[in-house]
Amino acid sequence: MFATVEEGIKRLRAGKPVLIYDFDEREGEVDIVYPAEVITPQDIAFMRQIAGGLICFVTRYEIGRVLGLDLQTRILRKIDSLSSLVKRPSYGDEPAFSIWVNHVKVKTGIRDTDRALTIRELAEIVKLVQEGRTEYAKVKFIENFYSPGHVPILLGRVGERYGHTELSLMLAELANVSPALVICEILGTSHEAATPAECLKIAEKLGTVLLRGSDIVKYYEEYRARYRT
Amino acid sequence: MFATVEEGIKRLRAGKPVLIYDFDEREGEVDIVYPAEVITPQDIAFMRQIAGGLICFVTRYEIGRVLGLDLQTRILRKIDSLSSLVKRPSYGDEPAFSIWVNHVKVKTGIRDTDRALTIRELAEIVKLVQEGRTEYAKVKFIENFYSPGHVPILLGRVGERYGHTELSLMLAELANVSPALVICEILGTSHEAATPAECLKIAEKLGTVLLRGSDIVKYYEEYRARYRT
Numbered sequence: 001m002f003a004t005v006e007e008g009i010k011r012l013r014a015g016k017p018v019l020i021y022d023f024d025e026r027e028g029e030v031d032i033v034y035p036a037e038v039i040t041p042q043d044i045a046f047m048r049q050i051a052g053g054l055i056c057f058v059t060r061y062e063i064g065r066v067l068g069l070d071l072q073t074r075i076l077r078k079i080d081s082l083s084s085l086v087k088r089p090s091y092g093d094e095p096a097f098s099i100w101v102n103h104v105k106v107k108t109g110i111r112d113t114d115r116a117l118t119i120r121e122l123a124e125i126v127k128l129v130q131e132g133r134t135e136y137a138k139v140k141f142i143e144n145f146y147s148p149g150h151v152p153i154l155l156g157r158v159g160e161r162y163g164h165t166e167l168s169l170m171l172a173e174l175a176n177v178s179p180a181l182v183i184c185e186i187l188g189t190s191h192e193a194a195t196p197a198e199c200l201k202i203a204e205k206l207g208t209v210l211l212r213g214s215d216i217v218k219y220y221e222e223y224r225a226r227y228r229t
Numbered sequence: 230m231f232a233t234v235e236e237g238i239k240r241l242r243a244g245k246p247v248l249i250y251d252f253d254e255r256e257g258e259v260d261i262v263y264p265a266e267v268i269t270p271q272d273i274a275f276m277r278q279i280a281g282g283l284i285c286f287v288t289r290y291e292i293g294r295v296l297g298l299d300l301q302t303r304i305l306r307k308i309d310s311l312s313s314l315v316k317r318p319s320y321g322d323e324p325a326f327s328i329w330v331n332h333v334k335v336k337t338g339i340r341d342t343d344r345a346l347t348i349r350e351l352a353e354i355v356k357l358v359q360e361g362r363t364e365y366a367k368v369k370f371i372e373n374f375y376s377p378g379h380v381p382i383l384l385g386r387v388g389e390r391y392g393h394t395e396l397s398l399m400l401a402e403l404a405n406v407s408p409a410l411v412i413c414e415i416l417g418t419s420h421e422a423a424t425p426a427e428c429l430k431i432a433e434k435l436g437t438v439l440l441r442g443s444d445i446v447k448y449y450e451e452y453r454a455r456y457r458t
Contacts, residue, residue, distance in 0.1 A: 027337045041420040048281040048416065052274075053339045054379060068310030072329075072377040075308055081297030082304070082328065087375035097377035099311065100301075100326070108256045110282045112420035146316035148301040148326035150283060187277070191270040191341035 001200055003209035005174065005219040011208045012175040017043070019186070019203045019210040020167050021196050029185050030199040030210065031164040033171065036123035036180040041112035043182075044119075048112075050202060053185025055115060056152045057122050058165050060179045063129050064098055064155040067141045071155060072097040096156055096165040102149030109150035118151045123180035130178060154183070167213050170220040230429055232438035234403065234448040240437045241404040246272070248415070248432045248439040249396050250425050258414050259428040259439065260393040262400070265352035265409040270341035272411075273348075277341075279431060282414025284344060285381045286351050287394050289408045292358050293327055293384040296370045300384060301326040325385055325394040331378030338379035347380045352409035359407060383412070396442050399449040 008018045017034045032051050034043055036058075047055050064070070073094050076082045088094060103121045106114035121144060128137035156165040158173075168181045186202065188194025194202075196210060203210045237247045246263045261280050263272055265287075276284050293299070302323050305311045317323060332350045335343035350373060357366035385394040387402075397410045415431065417423025423431075425439060432439045 029337060029339075045281075045416075045418075045420060049278060052277040070308075070310075075304065075311070076328070076376055079299075079304055079307065081299075082376065084371045085328070085330070085374060085376040087333070095377050097329070099305070099314070100329075100381075101314070104316070108258060108414075108422070110258075110414045111416060111422055142313045145314060147305055147311065147314040148324050152329075185337075185339045187274075187340060189274075191274060193337070193340055 001196055001210065002212040002215065005171070005211060005215050007209045008171055008211040008216075009175040012171055012177050016208050017206055018171065018208055019199050020164060020171070020213060020216065021199070021210060022164055022167065022213040023162070026162070026213075027164075027193070029164070029193040030196060031168070031183045031185050032202075033164070033168040034182040035172070035177050036119050036182050037127075037178060039116050039119045039182055041116045044112040044115045047182075047184040050186075051184040052187035054152060055182060055184045056154045057119050058096075058154045058156055058168055058181040058183055059122075059126050060169060061155040061157045063126055063179065064153065066129050066134050067125065067138055069098045069153065069155065072099065075099070093161050093163070096154040096161070096163060098153040098155045100148045100150065100152045101145045102151065104144050104146060115151055118145075118149065119182055121145075122151070122153070123178065126178060126180040162213065162217065167216050170216050171211070174220060174223060230425055230439065231441040231444065234400070234440060234444050236438045237400055237440040237445075238404040241400055241406050245437050246435060247400065247437055248428050249393060249400070249442060249445065250428070250439060251393055251396065251442040252391070255391070255442075256393075256422070258393070258422040259425060260397070260412045260414050261431075262393070262397040263411040264401070264406050265348050265411050266356075266407060268345050268348045268411055270345045273341040273344045276411075276413040279415075280413040281416035283381060284411060284413045285383045286348050287325075287383045287385055287397055287410040287412055288351075288355050289398060290384040290386045292355055292408065293382065295358050295363050296354065296367055298327045298382065298384060301328065304328070322390050322392070325383040325390070325392060327382040327384045329377045329379065329381045330374045331380065333373050333375060344380055347374075347378065348411055350374075351380070351382070352407065355407060355409040391442065391446065396445050399445050400440070403449060403452060
């Protein structure tokens with residue numbers, strides 16, 4: 001049922017989505033992952049109609065920090081009346097949520113055209129940071145986005161946390177694709193999460209593959225070990 | 230195309246959803262509105278599959294304040310690196326977003342069963358506040374919810390703002406229904422917002438009606454004028 005990591009790398013590098021199942025002992029959910037740079041209103045519609053979870057923008061924690069972002073948990077801890085609401089979810093680690101944004105040119109923020117615009121423009125900001133143009137990236141981010149909006153930004157802590165946020169960033173690094181992704185949980189029709197078997201059908205419909213989180217982690221760690229030596 | 234406000238009141242009082250179009254000069258969008266107390270996993274699935282917007286919990290700003298909540302804009306203004314991201318959206322007024330929560334008993338937070346649980350339990354907290362048991366409500370809220378999560382809380386400022394958040398709260402007050410609602414934008418198939426004509430078909434499918442924001446405001450203001458004398 002699960003494809004090799006190489007198959008996933010090939011798809012992501014070609015601008016296609018990939019499906020990732022995390023771990024039995026974690027969420028036990030499949031997310032669909034797209035490179036953010038090329039996201040279209042049609043992709044947004046597919047995610048809301050077929051996947052059904054939250055449509056989130058993913059980047060690395062370090063890139064978020066450059067832009068002045070931080071984890072929502074750390075923001076809430078600074079507000080007296082809300083700090084007690086920060087708790088660990090049942091699957092263990094602190095969520096990757098930062099803040100929710102819209103690009104200033106959206107109509108209302110929620111439409112497919114709007115969310116695609118917000119996400120593509122966020123990917124542009126990440127690109128500037130990657131190119132080392134951090135001051136310009138920061139100014140452009142502050143000028144062209146507002147919060148709260150309709151697209152959650154997730155900040156991944158690769159090597160510390162093993163959620164879909166981090167799995168998608170590991171795959172992006174392996175594929176040499178920008179650390180700017182879109183992820184959305186696949187809920188299917190059961191009122192729980194869609195099973196890997198259900199998701200396999202969706203993957204086939206999209207001409208893509210379903211990967212296993214543990215395979216990505218293994219592949220990534222081997223790659224990093226080789227890279228370090 | 231638009232039904233009378235009385236028809237909407239009747240539906241909401243019977244625990245049914247109602248569709249509300251705001252105003253041509255505002256978002257120009259239709260939201261589906263449910264009483265939160267009776268929300269089911271099936272309703273959540275309907276919203277994500279057919280409506281497609283954000284599935285939000287709505288209550289009054291004053292009730293949020295009792296629970297220690299505030300608008301997200303006011304939270305972000307307290308964080309130096311994020312305060313410049315607070316801007317007015319193109320349709321004019323500051324968004325109603327507060328924070329995003331999960332009930333502590335959810336599995337991952339996003340599943341239909343999870344979001345229905347979070348929303349029904351939030352409605353219970355609102356009920357406690359309405360009954361004057363504010364201290365108990367506050368303790369129970371802090372103990373049983375965590376943030377960030379998957380359900381945005383919107384705090385409506387009735388009389389000051391005229392978004393779907395406030396329109397749904399006005400209708401709830403007219404229907405003598407608890408100020409605890411779920412709203413979700415209807416996006417349809419066009420990649421923009423669904424038109425009122427498209428939404429009318431959805432309303433008919435659900436055995437409910439489509440109301441016009443301006444009719445709700447007019448009816449509500451007449452009701453308040455009578456009530457005040």
